[in-house]
Amino acid sequence: MKTILVVEDDKNQLLLYEQELSMEGYNIITARDGLEAIKKVKEHLPDLIVMDITMPKMSGIEAMGKILSEHKNIPVIINTAYTSYKDDFMSWSADAYIIKSSDMKELKDKIKELI
């Protein structure tokens, strides 16, 4: 079973991703901020990361940079409410950039495509 790390500071949203992605047959681990994400990557070596951007302590973009410098092969999907970060070249190292939506089809399709 593939493991997905979902990084999201909003607890209800995290609950939603857990429920939805578990249904798809993935093993879900979670982190509430960038720092926790780095820690969880080390512990679990996930097959894919779904990353929010605006989070306390460390932003998703900064965390992604740190993670990718050590684990180049883990695909990262940026999942954010903002469209503006698409212009930030730092976000370009992600494998996909998705604007959050209650219809999770796009996210699920991208995950399937990447792992």
Add this chain to the structure above:
Amino acid sequence: MVPFILKDNADNIINNLADALDAGLAVLDKDLTILWANRMLSAMLNLQYDPVGRKCREVYSCECQDSRHCSVLQALSTGKKVCHEIQLVTEKGERKYIKNITTPIRDEKNNVTHLFKLSLDSTQQEEKVHRLSLLRKLAELMEGTLQIDRLLYLILTCVTAGPALGFNRARLFLVEKERNIIYGKMAVGPSSLEEANKIWREIADKYESLEDLAKASEDTYRYDTPLHMATRLMAFPLTDEKEIIVLCVKSKKTILERNAFSNPNIDKKFINDIDANEFVCVPLVVKDKAIGVICADNVYNRKPITDEQVELLSIFANRAALAISNAEAYRKLGKKNRQLKETREKLIRSERLAVIGNMAAYIAHEIRNPLVTIGGFARILLREYADYKKVKQNTEVIIEEVNRLEKILANIMDFSKPIETVKTMIQINELLENTCSLMEPYLKSVHIQLDKKFNSTISKIIADQTQLKQVFLNLIKNAAESMPQGGKLTIETMMEDECIQIDITDTGEGMSPEVMQNLFVPFFTTKVDGTGVGLAVSQKIIDDHNGFIKIKSVVKEGTTFSIFLPVKKDMA
């Protein structure tokens, strides 16, 4: 005196000589009775009777009733020549100035026996002095006028006003460097002699002095007169030195043309435009550069232009030129000022747009997140409605997220709606005490020690209690949130000049300069669940109280927010 001629003849000759002189002559005895006078004296003093046999004072209508000031008595007592000036008003109402010189006549023993009085008409000279002083006053007035059109009109008014220079018409031409031309800017004068008389009568009735007229000139200038319109159509390239106006600019010298109609050197079109046989052109020179020309004539009364008029006009033109160049400099300054203002407004607009941008991003983000959650769980509900436990759990999340959305909307509304103000006399210390008692349980729970240093001598102020309480709550909450590991919160009040100063100091994380810069920008936040309106609203409230907020912050050490609220003495 005249030994070779018979006495009768001598009298005749002397009388004829005396009458031919352009001066009044009289001989007085020691009682100041006139023994002899020439005819000119009667004419000069407008006498309807023979002055011989009358008293000096009566004939000369002296104002010196006190004998100590009488010049004739002075000459008699001192034996020296004494001058004295009198003013008369003629039947026509014209003012006349007479200068009298009294000389004692002595006998062989050197005793004063008679007095000889010489009277000279000094009206012209006096009028010149009067005009010069009037022109000086007007020049001062001009220099205080910075609005260019008003100034130009004032200048032309002075050139045409009877008591000043008294020309019939005046036109003003200005040099325009960019186009290398000189063009007609403005003109003052009637279009007929009748109109001229009417205008000056009206003006004399309406305005007591020329200064009054000058002050009113702003409203009285008419742009629709034929003279003004014809002048506005006149323009000459500065390269065309055959034109008399251009010549005046280039030579920087006054040109007096007495017979333009028969002068072959003057352009016929110009004569046609200017429509006068005799006119004078005076350059307006500043710092050795001619900035324009005043052209004046006496086309209606056909009085020859006098040398004195030309001289006064030249003097006046120098002052006028200076005033024009000052006004021009002022206009340029005003233009720069306007540009500055426009740039500032543009900046404010773009800042507003930035606020709107911030707001839109904030709303997009804050609304999208709960919507994603609500929509996501609603879809799960639809799919898995049979799982009672899951339905309950997911519905609770949906309700929670809807509450969050409502709170976000309320915040946005709070920020954008005008704040209603109810101001009363309040004691800040009491209000702070009250606010602290609300916050104390919370502060205790997050391990923050509260230190209150209230100065009991601070004045009462007129303020909105509810609004200030909101500010204090915001700042205390911010301070507490900057100390997640606990710390010390100090609230201090004091008097500072005419203000009450309230310091709220934490020992928290402090702020970077970048954060400090955006602190009061609406919808800017560093908090996870912050809305970015707390400080923006706080600042708006303090602004409404005519106060201000100062911030001092050191990263890793802490922050002090100082609120200053002015105390109005008359209200306290």
